[in-house]
Amino acid sequence: MRSIVPFAATEPKSRLDSVLTTDERAAFARVMLRSVLSTLRDAGHKPTVLATAPLDETTLPAETPVVVDDQPLTAAVNDQLAAAESxxxxxxxxxxxATPDTIGRLTAASDDAGDDADIAIAPGLGxxxxxxVVRDPAFRVDYHGASYLDHRAAAVDCGATVQTVDSRQLATDIDEPSDFAExxxxGDGAAxxxxxxxxFELDTSGGRVGVRRR
Ligand SMILES: Nc1nc2c(ncn2[C@@H]2O[C@H](COP(=O)(O)OP(=O)(O)OP(=O)(O)O)[C@@H](O)[C@H]2O)c(=O)[nH]1
Ligand SMILES: C[C@H](OP(=O)(O)O)C(=O)O
Structure with missing residues (x-):
C-alpha cells in the first residue's frame, strides 16, 4: 500500500500563531511530521511526503521520498490518487x-462481509x-470543512464500502493551542x-485543563 503524508511546508500551522512564532511553527510542524513518518515506518509503510515546497531532506528519516506540489491540499492529493496503481x-x-497499532487498525478495517473496506476513515475531532485508506480508484478527496462527512458521502456516491475507525490517537490533530493539552x-514522543x-505545561489552576507557557 502506498502511503502519503501531505505537508504544508511554508508557514504551516497558522492557527497556532497566537502562541508560537513563525519559526517555532515551522519547527514544531516538522517535529510532528517526523513523528508521523516514524510511526508509519514502524507500521511497515514507506511514506512519501507530499509537500508544498522542497524540504531539507536531511531532517527527514533516511530515504524518505518528497514529492513537491504547490497546488492546494485537495488537488494535490487527488492528483496522487488519480496516478495511484495500488x-x-x-x-x-x-x-x-498516532501509533503503529492505530495505523494498523485503519489499514485492516473491513466491511460487513469481512473484506478490506474500499474506504477507511479515521475522523478528526471536529x-x-x-x-x-483509499482502495476504490474512483474515489477523490475533498478536504476542509466537515470532510469526514463529505468523504463518507463521496464513498457512497462511487459505490464504495466505507468504514470509520474510531481512535482517539488518530482523531487528535494539533490545530489550536488548546490541542497542546492532549x-x-x-504524548511521550518528540512533539x-x-x-x-x-x-508549555498544563494549567489546571482554574479547575479545568488548560495550557500555559512558562
Ligand atoms: N501538500 C499539502 N499539504 C497541506 C496543505 N495544507 C495543509 N496541508 C497538510 O495537511 C494536513 C492538515 O493541515 P491543516 O491542519 O488543514 O493545515 P495546516 O497548514 O497544518 O494548519 P493551519 O494553517 O492552521 O490550517 C497537515 O499535514 C498539513 O501539513 C497544502 O496546501 N498542500
Ligand atoms: C485538512 C482538514 O484538516 P483540518 O483543517 O480539519 O485540521 C480536513 O481534515 O479536512
Whole structure:
C-alpha cells in the first residue's frame, strides 16, 4: 500500500500563531511530521511526503521520498490518487499521538462481509479527516470543512464500502493551542519533548485543563 503524508511546508500551522512564532511553527510542524513518518515506518509503510515546497531532506528519516506540489491540499492529493496503481494511505502530518497499532487498525478495517473496506476513515475531532485508506480508484478527496462527512458521502456516491475507525490517537490533530493539552497529557514522543522544551505545561489552576507557557 502506498502511503502519503501531505505537508504544508511554508508557514504551516497558522492557527497556532497566537502562541508560537513563525519559526517555532515551522519547527514544531516538522517535529510532528517526523513523528508521523516514524510511526508509519514502524507500521511497515514507506511514506512519501507530499509537500508544498522542497524540504531539507536531511531532517527527514533516511530515504524518505518528497514529492513537491504547490497546488492546494485537495488537488494535490487527488492528483496522487488519480496516478495511484495500488491502495493509498493518506495520513496528516499533525498527528503526534498516532501509533503503529492505530495505523494498523485503519489499514485492516473491513466491511460487513469481512473484506478490506474500499474506504477507511479515521475522523478528526471536529469533523476533519485525519487519516484515510483509499482502495476504490474512483474515489477523490475533498478536504476542509466537515470532510469526514463529505468523504463518507463521496464513498457512497462511487459505490464504495466505507468504514470509520474510531481512535482517539488518530482523531487528535494539533490545530489550536488548546490541542497542546492532549500532547502534554498523552504524548511521550518528540512533539511532547518539543512542547516541554518550549515551556508549555498544563494549567489546571482554574479547575479545568488548560495550557500555559512558562
Ligand atoms: N501538500 C499539502 N499539504 C497541506 C496543505 N495544507 C495543509 N496541508 C497538510 O495537511 C494536513 C492538515 O493541515 P491543516 O491542519 O488543514 O493545515 P495546516 O497548514 O497544518 O494548519 P493551519 O494553517 O492552521 O490550517 C497537515 O499535514 C498539513 O501539513 C497544502 O496546501 N498542500
Ligand atoms: C485538512 C482538514 O484538516 P483540518 O483543517 O480539519 O485540521 C480536513 O481534515 O479536512
Amino acid at each position: 491502495p493509498t494511505l493518506i495520513v496528516m502530518a499533525d498527528l503526534p499521538l 469533523g476533519g479527516t485525519n487519516a484515510l 500532547v502534554l497529557i498523552h 511532547r519533548v518539543w512542547l516541554d522544551d518550549a515551556g
